[in-house]
Amino acid sequence: MGHACFRLAGTMVFVAYIAIAWGMGHILDLHEAVAGIAAFLGFSAAWIGVVGFSLLNFRTRRILSIVLDQAVFAFALYEAGDVLAPVIWAPVVMAVGNGLRNGPRYARLSSVIGGACVGVALGLSPHWQAGKLVTEGIVLSILVLPWYTLKLSEQIAQAKREMQQRAARFESASRTDSLTGLMNRAGFFQCLQKQLHDAGRSGARSAVMLLDLDGFKAVNDVGGHGMGDEVLKHIANRLHDCVEANDRVARLGGDEFGIVVSDASDLTELERLAQSIVETIAAVHVHGQGDLRIGASVGICLLPDDGCRDESSVMETADRLMYQAKKSGKNRYCINPH
Ligand SMILES: Nc1nc2c(ncn2[C@@H]2O[C@H](COP(=O)(O)OP(=O)(O)OP(=O)(O)O)[C@@H](O)[C@H]2O)c(=O)[nH]1
Numbered sequence: 001m002g003h004a005c006f007r008l009a010g011t012m013v014f015v016a017y018i019a020i021a022w023g024m025g026h027i028l029d030l031h032e033a034v035a036g037i038a039a040f041l042g043f044s045a046a047w048i049g050v051v052g053f054s055l056l057n058f059r060t061r062r063i064l065s066i067v068l069d070q071a072v073f074a075f076a077l078y079e080a081g082d083v084l085a086p087v088i089w090a091p092v093v094m095a096v097g098n099g100l101r102n103g104p105r106y107a108r109l110s111s112v113i114g115g116a117c118v119g120v121a122l123g124l125s126p127h128w129q130a131g132k133l134v135t136e137g138i139v140l141s142i143l144v145l146p147w148y149t150l151k152l153s154e155q156i157a158q159a160k161r162e163m164q165q166r167a168a169r170f171e172s173a174s175r176t177d178s179l180t181g182l183m184n185r186a187g188f189f190q191c192l193q194k195q196l197h198d199a200g201r202s203g204a205r206s207a208v209m210l211l212d213l214d215g216f217k218a219v220n221d222v223g224g225h226g227m228g229d230e231v232l233k234h235i236a237n238r239l240h241d242c243v244e245a246n247d248r249v250a251r252l253g254g255d256e257f258g259i260v261v262s263d264a265s266d267l268t269e270l271e272r273l274a275q276s277i278v279e280t281i282a283a284v285h286v287h288g289q290g291d292l293r294i295g296a297s298v299g300i301c302l303l304p305d306d307g308c309r310d311e312s313s314v315m316e317t318a319d320r321l322m323y324q325a326k327k328s329g330k331n332r333y334c335i336n337p338h
Helices: 002-025 030-052 058-087 090-102 104-124 132-174 185-202 216-242 267-282 311-327
Strands: 206-214 248-253 256-261 295-303 333-335
Touching (some): 058 090, 185 295, 267 333
Parallel strands (some): 295 333
């Protein structure tokens, strides 16, 4: 309704302008001036009924308001002649406005109706017939300019969409590890930041795990880098299978992985998850390499923790605990005191 009021105000100003111009043009013929003003007031009453009070269904209302807009302008041009020269571009603007608001179909409809109405009005007017070329130019502009403007605006919108999609792809690539498809370090830190923020507000317990593979170097040394890459991808999939849908897994670099466990309210459950991760990795078989085995040392930082209020202090704690797990024999997890 706000928009209808805006259009209504615009039309009233337009009608007032025509009425005054007409009145001045017929200053010596008061009777005709009053008749003209009455005709425009009649139009605005019809317009208020159609658009302002929503008397008809949406689509019919739109089409009818296009016909009324364009027809009344053509009629005014026919009657008022040069007085309306300053607003000769009005049908083009109406068609472009209709297109931008309601879609290209309405722009085409508006320009065809506008071109036809103005063409007929100018063709019948002895005044405009005198300048035939100008008349043809006006009609041609009404038919061509809205189409051209809308085409341009469609192309700009399409280019904007493509740029946004490309930016989103770059953004996603900058947070993804290209080998495993997991989040990379940057993505993990972003995720950790959000987790700390949410945990700070809700006070709910969550956890951050830092996992470093044990004995991974030997896989590369024996099976080559290609084999090492396959093992990293396999481990990424297994870790992803171990956690809940709300948890996030990342490869932080080399043979180091990070996990944000969003709900660690049940400590037994969290320790069970850590143990199952250690066992899952210990069970990974490096194909064709005899009894070459790998393992994982895991450091777990429980949150909230007064000493871990930002990402770097959380990572430092998890890193310290991970090294503690390595030092105490590898293939195990260590958790901060709680
Ligand atoms: N295949 C492969 N290897 C990598 C990649 N990034 C790092 N590495 C290798 O991973 C190994 C990691 O080194 P370490 O953590 O010291 O090896 P580790 O045998 O697991 O040592 P511990 O952690 O002490 O058990 C190095 O040999 C790196 O070259 C990668 O993207 N692909």
